[in-house]
Amino acid sequence: MMNSMIIGKYVPGASLVHRMDPRSKLTMIFLFVFIVFFANNAVTYAILGLFTLFIVGATKLPPRFLLNGLKPIIWIILFTFILHILVTKEGPVLFEAGFLAVHREGVIQGIYISLRFLFLILLTTILTLTTTPIEVTDGMESLLHPFKKIGLPVHELALMMSISLRFIPTLMEETDKIMKAQMARGADFTSGPIKQRISAIIPLLVPLFISAFKRAEELAVAMEARGYQGGEGRTKLRELTWRALDTIILGLLIAVGIVLLLLRS
Amino acid sequence: MTTRRISLLSLLIALSVVGRLSFQFVPNIQPMTAIILITAILLGPVNGMIVAVLGCFLSNLLLGMGTWTIWQMLAWGILALVFGLLGKAVKRNRLLIFTPAAVLAGYLFGFIVSLNMFVLTANGLAYYLAGIPFDTMHAAGNGIFFLVLYPVMQKTFQYYLCKNDYGVTLQ
Amino acid sequence: MEETIIEVDQVTFQYHEDDARPALNAVSLSVKKGEWLAVVGHNGSGKSTLARVLNGLILPQHGRVAVNGIPLNEDSIWEVRKQVGMVFQNPDNQFVGTTVKDDVAFGLENHGVPREEMKKRVEWATQKVKMEEFLGQEPHHLSGGQKQRVAIAGVIAVQPQIIILDEATSMLDPQGRSEVMETVRELNRQGIVTVISITHDLEEAAKADRIIVMNGGEKFAEGSPEEIFKLDRKLVEIGLDLPFSYQVSMKLREAGIALSKNYLDEESLVNELWTLHSKS
Amino acid sequence: MDITFQELEHRYQARTPFERLALHDINLEIKDRSFVSIIGHTGSGKSTILQHLNGLLKPTKGSLTVGDRKIQAGKKIKDLKPVRRAVAIVFQFPEHQLFEETVEKDIMFGPMNFGVPEEEAREKARNALKLVGLPENVLQKSPFDLSGGQMRRVAIAGVLAIEPEVLVLDEPTAGLDPSGRKEIMDLFYSLHKSRSLTTVLVTHSMEDAARYSDEIVVMHKGTVQMKGTPEEIFSQSEVLVTAGLDLPETVKLQKTIEQKLGKEWKGISLSIDDLVSMVVRGIKGDSI
């Protein structure tokens, strides 16, 4: 459990997409969120679909990973489809049963909107599948850098993200340990009436918070002892490199955007 | 930002993520919301918002990103702001006042996140209505977690913040 | 060996005004370049407080501290921290980076070391502690002893002249403990660092060049292991114990074996037993 | 209460990509009222074994019998409470589990979980506190206002108050200073004697294992490598070395002396006194 948690959904690999700079991947998703809205007819959806397929293919990931990423939204897609069929009352009737009439536009809109979801989710899933959390953190730090001028503590926020990431598995293990220690003292977390079960988590929470505080305290002392004095004048070991590949793929996405604008109806 | 504040907030963020991950198998039960609200009440809106935004981002990084991430960040961020400001005003009977507020927060959260659907489709309202049972789960969970967590966090914060200079003050 | 690297003069420190007594009370001592100094004392005797004073984590209310001739004050703490590295008790709570490599680099990043130089030093330091195969590992995949060695790498990467170990091995299993101590001993032998080791392990203290005994915030005694353990009963009175060979020697003498003294290392003890045996 | 393991196996996260075989082919008997130490290298499975003793972990194959209860792989057990009450575990750094506002309430937590009425639990708390050698005025203090060593004692009292028949200890002295270490071990040993508590101790200290145990179990790579009395175990130094373990200081010194003097003495010394009398006889030329 612990091991699977911290890497999240990341699947190691060396594909084109794995090698892309996290900044370009983040930018890509950001642009894509807008570009999906440009599509509004068969041709434009087809182009968008091709682009998505291209990226999916370039990850070289087994499809089951992508399907896993889609699981949480399957019901949303279904709901979307049904909703549009029920609500849209335009175009010729395809099918009628009592008060229920399915119009052609409804089916088309249902398909379009579902695709929109599908494309968006695929792309964001790919980000998490091909980028380690720490790369994403670095990418965010770099992209947000300009906001430093308006007082956003970008360096500190990024540092907090990486420290939290590092402590998540530690705290999970700790939770497990405390739980076992209290169970050995007769605590019962899994049965009994709901009220009793809720109060049973207090003996778990208090030690957990106390240990988190102690860790924070010791961590701060260790950081200062190692010369940490804020982001000023700090150098970095991890460096992001923007390659031609990143420019090409982003360029391609922008081109897709322009084409969609031209071809939409 | 002092080193102590950085390390303290980092651990709180990690705790909130652990809370969210541990309950991910129960639909829409989010101890994370209660942790954010209480942090905001006790440590003020800014610290609350930092925990909200980073906790949200990190947990989605581990659970799966989507466009919803932005809306969740916004929703938790707004809640942290609101509860942080309320925390400055309300000093007594906090459990009595904030527990119902935490329940309402569940619905507000649901509403803000469903804006995602308002943007993505023309029928946002239907999605929102369909989501209300889930929001209710969230809201009920908030109430319970708030009741349990507030005294715990209040005591531990008080104990440690008085002893050491964390660069944050108890509100 | 004779050059003084740390000078502590009449240092007094109190955490809170209403504390019954100060955590450090008029403590003076000096540390020589290249030596291995052990600091022992009961729980709460002020050992960790002393360590914190030495690298400017806290500034004493009275007295002076100088490291390498630099007087310690608000302005010089960052310079001093470059020269005094610390390793703490809990291997988990001092691991800042997400991977071994990142953690070793943390101190270098803080001191603004250029990236190319940083890469070299990270490599050098991880090799010194024999962790070069773990560069990309995350902390929760490492054992306690390994994490502690990474902490040492992170400290020596900055190339400090002094390393303070504050009970750095007390949470480790015996193997992790000896791995970590061997690592530091090697660095000390190579003349890379002066070591101040705070410990409850008297076997380890017995191997030091010099020992300082703390008691209730004051310096109780100072001297070579021989000199210190001669205090025997007095040490036990202040909550300490005696090394194993020393205890055996004492009991042997009580039992009528005419050892010339109480030994701190087994080898000399065995040698004298051999002499006695050949004579009889 | 006798405890027996039969062909026990434990896999963490069974049937996932992260599956890990932590224990296999464990056959072991812990006799009623005995003092058993489990020693072994880091990761050899000591803590995993311990957690089976009171059902915190369940075997993935094989079974174990605790008193008259059988815990079997694949079979559901309805109520573990009687087992948990009979077999209590003191985990490493037990002070990390304290949570109540007062020491008294914290010690009462265990007994009350097992259905002991409040007044009686209060009485048990008082007794347990006495057992671990703390003064009564500590009862109303917050456990978090105590020193590290006192907190450890309170946590141990919290387990003793359950009044178990078997006491299981997972490195109970880790992180303590020498005098604290000795006091705590002496406490467990005297409880073992005076209350006839079956005691299972996991330790990294060969000296403690040598000094206190009736039987020692050596774990290696997830299974029992050997078991026997301290004398039997520590006379097999080669096997111990392959298991990544060491000899107690006394035995090590005895070996060095024997080597130097070119003699072999009968038996091994498990305490300083043993060693001293051995040396005295050896030097004075008596035959041993």
Ligand SMILES: Nc1ncnc2c1ncn2[C@@H]1O[C@H](COP(=O)(O)OP(=O)(O)OP(=O)(O)O)[C@@H](O)[C@H]1O
């Ligand atoms: N952060 C702190 N705030 C207040 N008092 C403290 C703090 N740290 C230590 N003290 C007090 O200062 C005194 C000396 O503590 P110190 O930690 O230096 O002892 P130590 O010799 O390192 O003990 P140990 O062997 O337990 O590590 C003790 O009385 C302790 O309670």
Ligand SMILES: Nc1ncnc2c1ncn2[C@@H]1O[C@H](COP(=O)(O)OP(=O)(O)OP(=O)(O)O)[C@@H](O)[C@H]1O
């Ligand atoms: N919760 C867990 N999930 C997965 N693997 C685990 C878990 N706990 C322990 N293990 C693995 O099982 C094996 C045995 O672990 P165990 O904790 O029993 O060893 P141990 O002998 O107690 O070691 P130590 O001396 O370090 O406490 C190890 O390889 C360990 O990594």
Ligand SMILES: [Mg+2]
């Ligand atoms: Mg200390």
Ligand SMILES: [Mg+2]
């Ligand atoms: Mg263990």
